[in-house]
Amino acid sequence: MKAFLHIVLLSALLLTSGCWDRTEINDLAFISGSAFDLTDDGEYLLSLQIAVPTSGLGGPGNGGGNQQGKFFVLSATGKDANEAFLKIQNKSSRRLFTSHRSVIFIGESLGKHGIGDLLDVFNHDPRQRLRTYIMMVKGGQGREVLETKYPFEQVPVEAIKEMEMLKSELAVTLRDFFIASSSDGISPVMGVIEAVDDLQGTKAKHSKKNLFQLSGLAILKELKVVGVLDNPETNGFMWMTDRMKSGRVDAYLPEGGGLVGMMVYHAERKIDLAVDGTDVKVKIKLRGQGSLIENNTPLDVSRPKNLELAQRALEASVEKQVRDALFKIQKKCKTDSLGLGQEIYRNRPKQWKSLKRQWDTVFPRVDVTVDAELSLNGAGMGGSPLYLNEKEIRK
Amino acid sequence: MNRFRKWMRNKPAHPDISADDHAEVIAHAKLAPDLEQNEAMFRKLFENNADIVFREVKAAGEARWLVFYFMTLVDEKTIDDHILKPLLAGHPRPEAGEAGDRQSIAADDGSPESAEALDDRMISLGMTKVRSEVSDIVRDVLSGHAAILTSADNHALTVKAASTKQRSLEEPSSEPVIRGPRDGFNENLSTNIGLLRGRLKTLRLKTESVTIGELSQTEVVMAYISGIASDSLVEEVRKRVTRIQIDGILDSGYVEEFIEDLPYSPFPQVHSTERPDVVAAELLEGKIAILVDNTPFVLVVPMTFWTGLQASEDYYIRWPIATFVRWIRFLFVFIAIFAPPLYVAVTTYHQEMIPTNLVLSIASSREAVPFPAMVEALLMEIIFEALREAGIRLPKQIGQAISIVGALVIGQAAVQAGIISAPVVIIVSITGIAAFTIPRYSFANGIRLLRFPMLFLAGMLGLYGIVLGFLGILLHLGSLRSFGVPYFNSLSPFKGMNLKDIVIRAPVWAQTRRPQTTASRDPVREPAGQEPGPTT
Numbered sequence: 001m002k003a004f005l006h007i008v009l010l011s012a013l014l015l016t017s018g019c020w021d022r023t024e025i026n027d028l029a030f031i032s033g034s035a036f037d038l039t040d041d042g043e044y045l046l047s048l049q050i051a052v053p054t055s056g057l058g059g060p061g062n063g064g065g066n067q068q069g070k071f072f073v074l075s076a077t078g079k080d081a082n083e084a085f086l087k088i089q090n091k092s093s094r095r096l097f098t099s100h101r102s103v104i105f106i107g108e109s110l111g112k113h114g115i116g117d118l119l120d121v122f123n124h125d126p127r128q129r130l131r132t133y134i135m136m137v138k139g140g141q142g143r144e145v146l147e148t149k150y151p152f153e154q155v156p157v158e159a160i161k162e163m164e165m166l167k168s169e170l171a172v173t174l175r176d177f178f179i180a181s182s183s184d185g186i187s188p189v190m191g192v193i194e195a196v197d198d199l200q201g202t203k204a205k206h207s208k209k210n211l212f213q214l215s216g217l218a219i220l221k222e223l224k225v226v227g228v229l230d231n232p233e234t235n236g237f238m239w240m241t242d243r244m245k246s247g248r249v250d251a252y253l254p255e256g257g258g259l260v261g262m263m264v265y266h267a268e269r270k271i272d273l274a275v276d277g278t279d280v281k282v283k284i285k286l287r288g289q290g291s292l293i294e295n296n297t298p299l300d301v302s303r304p305k306n307l308e309l310a311q312r313a314l315e316a317s318v319e320k321q322v323r324d325a326l327f328k329i330q331k332k333c334k335t336d337s338l339g340l341g342q343e344i345y346r347n348r349p350k351q352w353k354s355l356k357r358q359w360d361t362v363f364p365r366v367d368v369t370v371d372a373e374l375s376l377n378g379a380g381m382g383g384s385p386l387y388l389n390e391k392e393i394r395k
Numbered sequence: 396m397n398r399f400r401k402w403m404r405n406k407p408a409h410p411d412i413s414a415d416d417h418a419e420v421i422a423h424a425k426l427a428p429d430l431e432q433n434e435a436m437f438r439k440l441f442e443n444n445a446d447i448v449f450r451e452v453k454a455a456g457e458a459r460w461l462v463f464y465f466m467t468l469v470d471e472k473t474i475d476d477h478i479l480k481p482l483l484a485g486h487p488r489p490e491a492g493e494a495g496d497r498q499s500i501a502a503d504d505g506s507p508e509s510a511e512a513l514d515d516r517m518i519s520l521g522m523t524k525v526r527s528e529v530s531d532i533v534r535d536v537l538s539g540h541a542a543i544l545t546s547a548d549n550h551a552l553t554v555k556a557a558s559t560k561q562r563s564l565e566e567p568s569s570e571p572v573i574r575g576p577r578d579g580f581n582e583n584l585s586t587n588i589g590l591l592r593g594r595l596k597t598l599r600l601k602t603e604s605v606t607i608g609e610l611s612q613t614e615v616v617m618a619y620i621s622g623i624a625s626d627s628l629v630e631e632v633r634k635r636v637t638r639i640q641i642d643g644i645l646d647s648g649y650v651e652e653f654i655e656d657l658p659y660s661p662f663p664q665v666h667s668t669e670r671p672d673v674v675a676a677e678l679l680e681g682k683i684a685i686l687v688d689n690t691p692f693v694l695v696v697p698m699t700f701w702t703g704l705q706a707s708e709d710y711y712i713r714w715p716i717a718t719f720v721r722w723i724r725f726l727f728v729f730i731a732i733f734a735p736p737l738y739v740a741v742t743t744y745h746q747e748m749i750p751t752n753l754v755l756s757i758a759s760s761r762e763a764v765p766f767p768a769m770v771e772a773l774l775m776e777i778i779f780e781a782l783r784e785a786g787i788r789l790p791k792q793i794g795q796a797i798s799i800v801g802a803l804v805i806g807q808a809a810v811q812a813g814i815i816s817a818p819v820v821i822i823v824s825i826t827g828i829a830a831f832t833i834p835r836y837s838f839a840n841g842i843r844l845l846r847f848p849m850l851f852l853a854g855m856l857g858l859y860g861i862v863l864g865f866l867g868i869l870l871h872l873g874s875l876r877s878f879g880v881p882y883f884n885s886l887s888p889f890k891g892m893n894l895k896d897i898v899i900r901a902p903v904w905a906q907t908r909r910p911q912t913t914a915s916r917d918p919v920r921e922p923a924g925q926e927p928g929p930t931t
Contacts, residue, residue, distance in 0.1 A: 022854075025757055054759050100747065102751065158752070
């Protein structure tokens with residue numbers, strides 16, 4: 001009897017201490033993406049894109065499920081994220097499961113209004129992933145992106161995640177965002193996405209926006225979006241923040257009357273600081289290595305002379321990109337998204353102490369010089385375009 | 396647990412298991428001097444037996460010898476040529492006759508031969524014994540001897556004339572190899588010992604015989620190499636084997652269960668094999684083999700966990716490949732135990748651990764399934780085990796049909812009908828294959844059994860349960876012993892030297908030492924420095 005009692009007690013100990021939250025996988029609603037928007041009356045509109053496991057996938061019978069059934073979007077308004085979430089849960093027959101969410105979209109209007117009230121739920125709730133990407137939807141509502149259909153992936157938002165990973169360093173996850181916004185001397189940024197019409201510019205009657213594209217970077221100040229960089233400027237931003245790992249640079253070559261393109265596969269940034277009170281001078285040195293992959297000029301780039309020409313043009317192009325980005329960030333947005341303050345804090349901690357308070361006013365006045373130095377290691381497979389005949393080629 | 400043990404031990408009402416009517420009659424009886432009287436006694440003892448033969452050989456009108464034997468046990472041609480013919484002719488055995496030794500018999504033609512004289516002069520067979528105890532004679536006759544009673548004295552001669560009914564040496568079906576010797580033990584004990592002697596031609600190979608089984612009188616032989624096997628281990632095995640009391644031993648499995656250290660463990664602590672090369676190799680490592688008559692399965696003790704994962708072929712193929720194969724086995728042992736529980740735990744508790752695309756495809760295949768994942772996995776595992784079991788029991792001709800039905804019903808129809816989801820079918824079949832990568836059948840059975848408690852733990856507690864179960868298994872393995880040798884030997888307690896044959900399969904020339912635990916008396920297997928290369 002005693003032994004029996006022992007067994008019962010022991011098993012009670014084992015069984016009551018486990019995680020008794022067994023949920024079958026088909027009782028869950030997998031949220032693939034969320035969008036936050038601001039309604040006209042000042043409430044938050046939360047939209048969730050929920051993946052529908054298509055039973056045809058891989059199974060017998062109806063192979064290649066149709067687009068219609070892959071996902072659907074549920075929305076609700078609330079004073080905060082939690083309230084809206086609860087409302088959506090009431091609309092769903094399955095438990096909402098946030099751990100697989102890959103992207104969070106912020107509508108532009110909300111971004112400009114400020115996202116401070118929304119963020120806390122993402123670091124308090126253990127079911128959230130800090131690896132979720134956070135993006136602003138340019139010129140629209142977050143909900144629109146969620147509703148966009150995309151043919152490649154099972155769930156459209158997955159496509160965005162993949163796109164983010166391709167342009168890897170521009171991708172901003174919640175973790176990056178939190179780190180940037182809680183650190184001194186740097187302001188967070190987030191990716192920008194745009195719902196676009198596939199047939200843009202062709203004037204075909206196709207008003208529905210059915211694709212999305214990544215288009216730059218949003219600059220935030222005090223958790224409010226204060227400016228958006230376009231794609232070339234984003235490139236410059238990446239050069240400056242040493243995030244450029246590989247990329248392409250194009251430049252117009254006046255001597256050749258055409259474009260040259262370079263594939264950068266190794267990039268480096270160096271910052272020289274000169275701090276004197278509130279007088280800060282920053283020298284950004286960019287170094288890049290790569291090879292020429294495109295040459296639309298009649299120049300034979302296998303000649304060192306011509307290669308140098310191309311190189312200089314490319315350097316100028318990079319410098320321009322960087323200056324454009326710098327101008328926007330420094331003069332227009334007046335926000336240190338580059339982390340120059342952090343750079344000072346790390347290298348000149350004593351001077352930073354006095355600068356820290358007034359950094360917001362100092363930053364726009366910082367004197368930044370940019371110096372790009374690219375080296376072309378190869379001219380690609382041919383010197384000059386193959387479609388030109390011998391006489392047209394300038395050596 | 397104690398109640399369970401009590402129930403298992405359950406002492407019998409009558410501890411005397413030999414309820415033999417004849418037992419008292421022959422207990423200490425000796426032969427009488429009178430042949431008639433002896434004959435009457437033996438006829439009484441062997442009454443109601445259709446296959447006993449009593450043959451009187453008369454000379455000068457009176458019975459001089461009585462030959463009796465079981466015709467089902469002996470080779471009748473041997474009896475005819477080597478016993479009856481010489482007796483009837485009154486001649487000594489042919490070879491001796493040539494030597495002109497016949498006078499001693501022919502001289503006193505009328506006087507009956509004594510048992511010893513028969514042995515010396517007439518019977519040309521090797522295994523003969525002069526007996527006077529009735530019980531000895533009976534036992535000899537029952538094990539294929541012919542007994543010769545004489546009217547001359549109160550001794551009898553028993554002559555071994557057993558017919559050798561045995562299978563030819565076939566490749567063991569439970570342990571096939573691509574490369575390596577293809578002979579296997581058969582059911583004949585002397586053949587089996589012969590197979591070992593053929594491999595180890597040394598005086599140091601000792602074979603001690605014990606007879607076990609009140610009724611079966613089964614011969615059990617302990618084989619070891621003296622000087623390598625430790626005396627204490629030999630003594631321990633001897634003790635454990637001789638204390639067995641049972642009515643009959645029909646397979647070495649009976650002996651195994653009597654000599655285990657921990658009968659309640661799912662892991663076998665005695666290694667059983669059908670391959671003489673495996674036994675010879677283990678004898679060389681200082682282990683002890685127990686051969687049982689009438690079964691091809693030879694037991695080897697002590698066994699360690701690693702023995703269960705080593706195939707004989709590991710030592711016959713080149714070492715890098717053997718090492719790779721071993722790692723595959725290690726991996727698949729884990730899969731065999733943990734794959735279904737992990738699937739269940741992760742899909743019911745930890746969905747966030749699965750990559751998004753995978754979780755969606757699992758979810759979509761589970762859409763129509765009415766059961767919880769654990770029930771589903773359990774169902775499939777049980778069906779798989781049933782198929783496996785049926786595959787063994789079924790006649791070979793039907794086996795094909797069953798495998799087709801099994802594949803169709805489970806692989807396709809069940810998935811199509813939405814009763815079982817496809818991932819579970821995949822997991823269960825991988826697990827099924829995984830268990831068969833384990834070379835030792837009894838070990839694989841233990842592993843297979845562990846899957847079910849693990850499945851329950853995973854289904855109720857998630858990964859926490861799997862960790863609990865894994866810890867439990869580790870604790871058990873760490874404390875288990877086989878004949879005093881830790882089951883997890885060389886890893887725990889750690890012995891770096893022995894890992895050469897566990898973590899990898901070091902080249903033969905590099906394994907210069909025998910395992911320390913079993914062969915500490917004579918640790919050197921071969922001189923070091925034999926790494927091959929071109930001679931300089």
